[in-house]
Each structure stands twice: as structure tokens, then as C-alpha cells.
Amino acid sequence: xxxxxxxxxxxxxxxATSLHQRIDDVDVRNAYVLKGVSGRELARRLxxxxxxxxxxxGKHLFVRADSNVWLRLHxxxxxxxxxFKGEEKAPPHTRVLFVFAKDYRLAFDDQRKFGEVGLVNExxxxxxxxxxxxxxxxxxxxxxxxxxxxxxxxxxxxLMNQRLIAGIGNIYTDEILFHARIxxxxxxxxxxxxxxxxxxxxxxxxxxxxxxxxxxxxxxxQSWLLPQRGKGGKCPRCGRxxxxxxxxxxxxxxxxxxxxxxx
Ligand SMILES: [Zn+2]
Numbered sequence: 001x002x003x004x005x006x007x008x009x010x011x012x013x014x015x016a017t018s019l020h021q022r023i024d025d026v027d028v029r030n031a032y033v034l035k036g037v038s039g040r041e042l043a044r045r046l047x048x049x050x051x052x053x054x055x056x057x058g059k060h061l062f063v064r065a066d067s068n069v070w071l072r073l074h075x076x077x078x079x080x081x082x083x084f085k086g087e088e089k090a091p092p093h094t095r096v097l098f099v100f101a102k103d104y105r106l107a108f109d110d111q112r113k114f115g116e117v118g119l120v121n122e123x124x125x126x127x128x129x130x131x132x133x134x135x136x137x138x139x140x141x142x143x144x145x146x147x148x149x150x151x152x153x154x155x156x157x158x159l160m161n162q163r164l165i166a167g168i169g170n171i172y173t174d175e176i177l178f179h180a181r182i183x184x185x186x187x188x189x190x191x192x193x194x195x196x197x198x199x200x201x202x203x204x205x206x207x208x209x210x211x212x213x214x215x216x217x218x219x220x221x222q223s224w225l226l227p228q229r230g231k232g233g234k235c236p237r238c239g240r241x242x243x244x245x246x247x248x249x250x251x252x253x254x255x256x257x258x259x260x261x262x263x
Contacts, residue, residue, distance in 0.1 A: 002075035003059060004136055004167030005210035010073075010081050011056045014063060017083035018098070018106045019051050023065075025099040033095045033110055035072075035118040045069050045119055046098075055123060057135050058166025062123050069119050072126070076114025082107045136167040137207055144200045148188055155191065155199070156184035157248035168203070170250045171226065176206045177254060178225040183261040184252040185245065229253045 002010070023046050028039035049065045056062070063071040073079070082091050086103035093111040100106070108117060120126040134143065147164050158164060159173045168176070177184050179202035182195060191199070213219035217226050223236050233242040235255035243256050 001077045001169055001171070002079060003169040003172050003215075004056075004207055005172065005213075005215040007056055007059050007061055007075060007167075008211045009214045010075065011054045011061050013081055013083070014051075014054050014061070014106075017104075018063075018100070019053070021050055021104065022101040023047055023049055023051070023098055024101055025097075027097040027099060028095070029097065030095040030113070032113050033076075033108070033115050033117050035116045037117075037119050042096075042117070042119065046071070057123070057127055058132055058162060059169070060127075060132075060166075062120065069121060070123055072116070072118040072120050073108065074116040076110055076112060076116065078112040079108065079110040079115035082109060131163050132166045133162060133164045134166065136165050136203060139165060141197070141200050144203075145196055148191075148196060152189060153187070154184065154247050155182060155186045155188050156250070156252050158188050159203070160248070160250070167207070170252075171229070172206060172210065174229060174253050175210075175225050176202045177252075177259060179206055181259055183256075183259045184247050184254050186261055225253065225255075 026043040026046050028034065028042065031039050034042065045067060046065055049067045051063045052066050053064045054061065059074060061073040065071060083104065083106050086105060090097060090105065090107050091109040093109045094107040095110050096108040096117050098106040148158060151158055151164065156173050156177060159168050159176065160170065174184065180199045182199060220226050225236065228234055228236055228242060230253065234240065235242055235258055237258050238255065240255060240257050242253050244251050244253050
């Protein structure tokens with residue numbers, strides 16, 4: 001499921017491929033992903049225009065068109081972008097296809113259809129309406145502490161709560177907690193100042209590095225949890241077997257030896 005590093009990679013990909021070209025057509029192949037807009041309206045607002053700039057907040061990507069409307073993309077469970085020449089085949093689960101002048105196309109592919117494509121007039125207004133917290137890479141240590149201090153629950157669930165901090169999901173919380181050596185089920189109220197500082201540093205480090213690796217597990221160092229995360233995986237630090245556990249309805253992977261539960 002695309003999280004902050006994945007969506008940031010999509011944003012950079014969009015910037016590198018799809019800005020400043022005339023949009024000749026918007027081909028909606030499956031209207032299921034459209035949210036709050038019809039296929040006809042989407043085409044009407046974008047045809048003849050061009051995309052000018054991008055902005056990411058948490059797991060949302062916004063693209064400003066020169067008609068002063070923003071295209072909103074959320075990648076759900078399986079969404080991604082692909083830019084290609086007209087003669088090539090579109091990816092198999094293309095839901096919306098943006099056709100540019102000179103016959104280049106950008107596909108929004110989303111096999112599982114949890115993604116969302118919409119239009120917004122004001123990004124900040126949209127973020128407020130969704131009650132999304134600040135982006136995980138925009139938040140400073142003081143704000144991070146303040147947010148955590150006002151909540152109760154398992155540290156993993158808190159980090160994944162988009163209303164507190166936007167951008168981190170099931171996969172990257174595991175990596176962050178592994179780096180911070182904190183057990184995912186630890187109650188947030190049990191974490192002292194030292195642990196919170198470590199958690200914040202791990203969050204920034206993991207997200208920034210993961211963006212550098214283009215959110216690609218194959219590029220991640222073997223000292224990370226993600227290349228090992230799953231059944232039969234071994235802790236890259238101590239070599240013992242990783243364990244999983246359900247926390248807040250999601251499966252957490254961790255090393256029970258390196259990530260001890262605070263008493
Ligand atoms: Zn270990």
C-alpha cells in the first residue's frame with residue numbers, strides 16, 4: 001500500500017514526465033475510482049489545459065492545472081502512475097488515462113480500486129475537511145511530542161493515525177519502530193522523553209532514506225527490516241526470527257529481542 005515515500009516517488013515521477021503539456025483527452029476507463037466528480041466533468045475541467053505543479057500531503061498527491069483546479073490522486077492499496085508513448089500498451093488496470101499532445105499518456109493504474117481520483121479547488125480546505133494531520137516530514141519535534149502527549153494507545157496505531165500525522169502506514173511504522181527499537185504494542189504513555197526523541201529521529205531517517213531508495217525494497221539496505229519483513233524473516237540486527245502480531249487490526253512485524261516491550 002503506497003505510503004509517504006511511495007507517493008513522494010510518484011510526485012517526482014509526475015514532475016519529471018507530465019508537467020507543461022497540453023492535455024488532449026481524459027479517458028476514464030473505470031469510474032469507480034472517481035470521487036466527487038463525473039468522468040465528463042473531469043474531462044471538461046482538464047481538456048486543453050496543462051498540469052503545472054505538484055504538491056504532496058501524507059498519502060495524497062495534488063496536481064495543479066493551469067485552470068486553477070487541482071487534480072487529487074490517492075493510491076489506495078495498489079495504485080501507481082505510468083507514463084508511456086501512445087503506441088505502447090497501457091498498464092493492465094488503467095482506471096484513468098491522461099492523453100497529452102504528442103501522443104504521450106499518463107495512466108493511473110489501480111488493480112484493487114481503493115484509489116481515488118478527484119478535483120479540488122483549494123488543497124488546504126480539502127485537508128481540513130478530511131481532518132488530516134500535518135505531513136510526517138513537515139512536523140517538528142515539539143509538535144510531534146505535543147501530538148503524542150494528547151493521545152493514548154499503542155505506538156504503532158498512533159503513528160498510523162492520519163489525523164495526527166499524515167503519511168505513515170502499516171509498512172513504514174514497522175520500519176520506524178525497528179529503527180527506534182520500540183515494540184509496536186508499547187503504550188504511548190509508557191514512552192519517556194528519550195524514547196520519543198529516538199522515535200522522531202527514526203521517523204525522519206526512515207522516511208527520508210526510503211524516498212532516496214524510491215520506496216523500492218530491493219534498494220533498501222539489508223540492515224533494514226523491510227527486506228526481511230514477513231514469514232520466515234530474520235532480524236537484520238540479531239539474526240533471530242521476526243514475529244508478527246495484530247495491533248489495531250493491522251499486522252505488525254518486529255523483532256521481540258531488539259524491540260522489547262516497555263514495562
Ligand atoms: Zn533482533
